[in-house]
Amino acid sequence: MSLLAIRDVTRVFGGLVALDGVSFDVHEGEIFSVIGPNGAGKSTLFNIVSGFDQPTSGSVSFAGREVAGERPHRLVRSGIARTFQNTQLFEELTVFDNVLAGTFPVTRAGVVAAALRLPRARREDRLAREEAHRLLRMVGLDGEADTLAEDLPHGLRRLLEVARALATSPRLMLLDEPAAGLDSAETRELASVLYRVRDAGATMVVVEHDMGLVMEISDSIVVLDRGCKIAEGPPMLIQKDPAVIEAYLGEEAGDDA
Ligand SMILES: Nc1ncnc2c1ncn2[C@@H]1O[C@H](COP(=O)(O)OP(=O)(O)OP(=O)(O)O)[C@@H](O)[C@H]1O
Ligand SMILES: [Mg+2]
Numbered sequence: 279m280s281l282l283a284i285r286d287v288t289r290v291f292g293g294l295v296a297l298d299g300v301s302f303d304v305h306e307g308e309i310f311s312v313i314g315p316n317g318a319g320k321s322t323l324f325n326i327v328s329g330f331d332q333p334t335s336g337s338v339s340f341a342g343r344e345v346a347g348e349r350p351h352r353l354v355r356s357g358i359a360r361t362f363q364n365t366q367l368f369e370e371l372t373v374f375d376n377v378l379a380g381t382f383p384v385t386r387a388g389v390v391a392a393a394l395r396l397p398r399a400r401r402e403d404r405l406a407r408e409e410a411h412r413l414l415r416m417v418g419l420d421g422e423a424d425t426l427a428e429d430l431p432h433g434l435r436r437l438l439e440v441a442r443a444l445a446t447s448p449r450l451m452l453l454d455e456p457a458a459g460l461d462s463a464e465t466r467e468l469a470s471v472l473y474r475v476r477d478a479g480a481t482m483v484v485v486e487h488d489m490g491l492v493m494e495i496s497d498s499i500v501v502l503d504r505g506c507k508i509a510e511g512p513p514m515l516i517q518k519d520p521a522v523i524e525a526y527l528g529e530e531a532g533d534d535a
Contacts, residue, residue, distance in 0.1 A: 279306075279342065280303035280304060280305050280306075281304055281305060281306045281340065281341060281449065281450060281481050282303065282304040282327065282338070282339070282340055282450060282481075282483070283303050283304075283337075283338070283339040284300060284301055284302050284303070284323070284327075284336070284337075284338055285301050285336055285337040285338075285339070286299050286300070286301055286335070286336040286337070287299070287300045287301070287323070287326060287333045287335075287336035287337070287338065287346075288300075288333060288334050288335045288336050289319070289322050289326060289331065289333050289334050289505075290334045295505050296319045296322045296505050297319045297322055297323060297326075297333070297502075297505045298319075298504075298505040298506045299336070299506070300319070300323065300336075300500075300502065300505070300506070300507050301336075301507070302500045302507065302510060304450070304481060304483055304498075305481070306481050307476065307479075307481055308481055308482070308497045308498060309472065309476055309481075309482045309484060309495050309496055309497050310481070310482065310483045310484070310496065310497065310498050310499070310500070311483070311484045311485070311486060311492045311495070311496040311498075311499045311500070312483060312484070312485050312499075312500050312501075312502060313485070313486065313487070313489075313492055313499060313500075313501055313502070313516075314501050314502035314503050314508075314525065315503060315525055315526060315528070317504070318502040318503050318504060318505070319502050319504075319505045320454075320485040320502060321363055321454055321485065323502070324360060324452050324454050324483075324485060326338060326346065327340075327345075327358065327360075327452060327483075328350055328353055328358055328360040328452055329345070329347075329348050329349050329350040329352065329353040329358075330350055332346060332347045333346055340353075340356060340357075340358060340450065341356070341357070341449070343356075345358075354446050354448075357447070357448050357449035357450060358448060358449070358450045358452065359443040359444070359446045359448035359450070359451050359452070360443060360451070360452035360453070360454065361436075361439040361440060361442075361443050361451075361452070361453050361454055361456060362439070362454055363454040363455050363458070363485075365435050365436065365438075365439050366439070367427040367435060367438060367439065367442070368427060369426070369427050369428040370426065370427075370428065371426070371427055372423065372424050372425060372426055372427070373414065373419055373422045373423050373424070373425050373426075373427060373430065373438055374410055374411075374414065374423040374424065376427050376438055376441075376442050377410040377413050377414060377438070377441050377442050377445050378406055378407065378410045378445075379442070379445075380441075380442040380443070380444075380445030380446055381406040381409050381410055381445040381446070409445065410445065411423070413441045413444050413445055414441055416441065416444070416471070416474055416475070416478070417437040417438070417440055417441045417444075417471050417474075418437065418467065418471065419434060419437055419438060419441060422434060432459050432460070433459075433460050433461070433464035433467075436456055436457070436458075436459075436460060436464075436468065437467070437468065437471060439456075440453070440456065440468075440471060440472075440475070444475065444480070448480055449479075449480065449481065450480070450481050450482075450483065451475065451480050451481070451482045451483070452482075452483050452485075453472075453482060453483070453484045453485065453486075454485045455485055455486055455487060456468055456472075456484065456486065457486055457487075457488040457491050458487070460488075465488060465490075465491055468491070469491060469494060469495055472484070472495055473495070484496070492513070493513040493516075493517060494513075496512075496513050497512070498510070498511065498512060499511065499512070499513060499516045501516060501519070501521075501522050501525065503521075503525040508521045508522065508525060509521055509522050
C-alpha cells in the first residue's frame with residue numbers, strides 16, 4: 279500500500295492552473311523527489327499535502343485516509359512534517375530550543391496516557407530534551423546546541439530545519455529545496471543526513487533543483503512542468519527522458535531571453 283496517494287489533484291489560482299490533474303504514489307521508506315522548472319507547481323503540491331492549501335479538486339490520501347483540506351497542525355499529529363523553501367526558524371532561540379519547540383505538540387499528546395503513573399510535566403520535559411539532543415546529533419548539530427539560530431551559517435540552518443521537522447516524529451517528511459544555497463560539501467552532509475532519516479524509518483518527498491543530489495538520493499522521481507506531470511520513474515530513466523530534457527532546456531532558453 280502506498281503511504282501517500284495523490285489522485286487527480288488540480289489547483290487553480292484565478293485563471294492559472296498551478297496543478298493539473300496530478301497523480302502519483304509514494305511508498306513507505308522511499309526517498310521520492312518532485313522536480314520541474316520554476317513555477318511547475320512543486321511548492322503548491324507541498325502546501326496541499328501539508329494542509330497549508332487545499333486542492334480545487336482531487337484527493338490526497340495519507341496512510342489510507344483522505345486528508346485534503348485538513349489543517350496543518352492536525353496533519354502534523356497524523357505524521358506529516360515539512361520544511362519550507364525559505365527557512366522558517368525561531369531566530370532568537372537557540373538551536374536546541376528550536377528543536378525542543380518542535381517536540382512539544384507531540385509529546386504533550388503522548389503524555390496523557392502516562393500522566394497517571396508519573397509526574398507529567400517533569401517526564402514530558404525530560405523526554406523532549408532527550409529527543410531534541412538525539413535529533414541534533416542525527417543532523418550533526420550537537421556542537422551548536424547553544425548557538426542562536428540567527429547566528430548559524432546558512433548550510434547549518436537547513437540542517438536545523440530538518441531536525442525541527444523531525445521533532446514531530448513524522449512518518450512522512452516533505453523537504454522543499456533542502457540543498458538551496460548549500461556548497462558541495464554541505465550538500466554531501468545533507469545527503470548523509472537524509473539517508474540517516476530514512477534509516478530511522480521516515481519516508482521523504484523532496485523538492486530539489488540540485489539534479490546531482492536528486493539523481494543520487496531518489497528511489498523514484500515525478501517531473502512536473504506547468505502543473506502537469508510529464509514523467510515518472512527511477513533516476514536512470516528520468517535523466518534520459520526526452521520530455522524532461524525538453525522542459526529543462528525550454529526553461530534555460532527562457533532564462534537567457
Ligand atoms: N497563492 C497563490 N496565488 C496565486 N498564484 C500562485 C499562488 N501560489 C503559487 N502560485 C502560482 O502557481 C504556480 C506554481 O507555483 P509554485 O510555487 O508551486 O512553483 P514551484 O514549482 O514551487 O516553483 P519554484 O521552483 O520556483 O519554487 C506559479 O505560477 C505561481 O506563481
Ligand atoms: Mg517552490
